[in-house]
Amino acid sequence: MKTQLAILVLLAAGTAMAQRNGGNGNRQQSSGADFVTRLDKDNDGKISSDEFDGPSEHFTQLDTNGDGYIGTDEAPQGRPPRQEGQQQGQQQGQQQGQQQGQQQGEKQGGDFVTRLDKDSDGKVSKDEFDGPAEIFSELDKNSDGYLSSDEAPSGPPPRQRR
CATH class of the missing domain: 1.10.238 (Recoverin; domain 1)
Known part of the structure; x- marks a missing residue:
């Protein structure tokens, strides 16, 4: 009986943790606020083009209202998409490995x-x-x-x- 009770407690705890993490195990999805907090160097709650660490064309795409800043409502959520240059770099690396x-x-x-x-x-x-x-x-x-x-x-x- 004690064993069954212990198993039930462990299952309940595991279920609660999974729900808290969004069902993704330990990986939580990044929110727009997380993105802004990470890049906002002057702590004004938005990202200027000087603070943005990506290509300028990405900044322009994210700044949907054209005010020169990326706010939490404009910031991307989740993992960033793989860029074409990264894919090309991986392909070049594979080709170099084959040649070597x-x-x-x-x-x-x-x-x-x-x-x-x-x-x-x-x-x-x-x-x-x-x-x-x-x-x-x-x-x-x-x-x-x-x-x-x-x-x-x-x-x-x-x-x-x-």
Whole structure:
């Protein structure tokens, strides 16, 4: 009986907390007043263009009555929308990461050839290869009897079966 009572008390407390937070867990939606309070440096209850920390075109869009200030009734509520520049920056970052990965893979291929190429001809022959013959055959994609940097494995060598 005590256990059931304790569970009911915990459920009631959890429900009350969720309602107080607007059903968003611990994240509360930002209000227009929160926005103004955060940016209002001279504490006059409104945001001037000097106090605004975003692009000037956003200030103009938010100042709907054209008085040169953003009041609590004009201030955005909730999380700010993702800007196009942020999306472009993320895409550029992803592209750079892919390029770096490709360059790293090419470098690793070059390291493989450099490490095993005993006669310095820029490729690895069967005689120079220090692994099993069946692995050499799998790596030699064009079946020319040599491994070039584009055929070199990337990453650690596969585990040998015992």
